[in-house]
Amino acid sequence: MSPVFSHGDLRLYILSLLAEGPRHGYDLMQALTERTGGTYSPSAGTIYPRLAKLEEERLVTKTVDGRKTVYEITDAGRAEVEARGGDLEDIQAGLADSVRLIADEVRGSVRDAMRSLRADLAAASRDEREQARSVPADDPRVRSREQLHRADAALTDFRGRARAELRSHVARGGELAASAVDEIETALRHASEAVSRAMRG
Structure with a gap:
């Protein structure tokens, strides 16, 4: 606002x-x-x-x-x-109200991200338990699903923390320059390439 x-x-x-x-x-x-x-x-x-x-x-x-x-x-x-x-x-009072509103929006976004993360983790845990009952424990697919669950949780946690940090930075009056976003995009591209390399073993 x-x-x-x-x-x-x-x-x-x-x-x-x-x-x-x-x-x-x-x-x-x-x-x-x-x-x-x-x-x-x-x-x-x-x-x-x-x-x-x-x-x-x-x-x-x-x-x-x-x-x-x-x-x-x-x-x-x-x-x-x-x-x-x-x-x-x-x-000054009107501007202070606006700053408080944006701060409330940021806090709401953080709470929503954490609720989403908890829901995703709970759903993944249920799916994992159901699949484990139908597949032998030593099946490689079980181990892969366990690691996939870890990877999903890490990615979801990263997204929530990074998004909250960016929003908080801007809400506090910090500058978000185009060059900074360029660096973020480059880092994410490198991370994606690293994931591909890891999959190739």
Whole structure:
């Protein structure tokens, strides 16, 4: 669930971030993502027009520092932040509610994953017992099924833990870059190849 900034709220929130210190545009986008627990990630097309409007209203100034344009709040901008302290508190409360909601969703996903894992393990155990009664204990198929059960449990456990870790990371405001997902896909591909090699003996 993404927090919804009412008309003018995002403008005020940007001013409040600049009241903490000068920032460049990308830094403001990161700060908004972090402060909302990853539930809101504004684009450059959202941030820069608002910064231009604030500059036009003489509430912020900008200076070029190398390749970066740094924005700094003016005395007039700081006065507006102070005058609208109550509005800012309401915005902060709304964002806190959004972060709590996403945290609840993550906890729910973890609980669902654990319930699914327990159900899968119980079903696999029942199947194994039923098959064991109909096949001699020294049959290679019995041993293979036992190992298959181990492998299934390991894979299910891995999926649940990895999914919960990724969701928790994003919910805490951590960045999940495309390069990180590329690494995860590469690692999973290598793991799949390792499984194939193990099957060939």
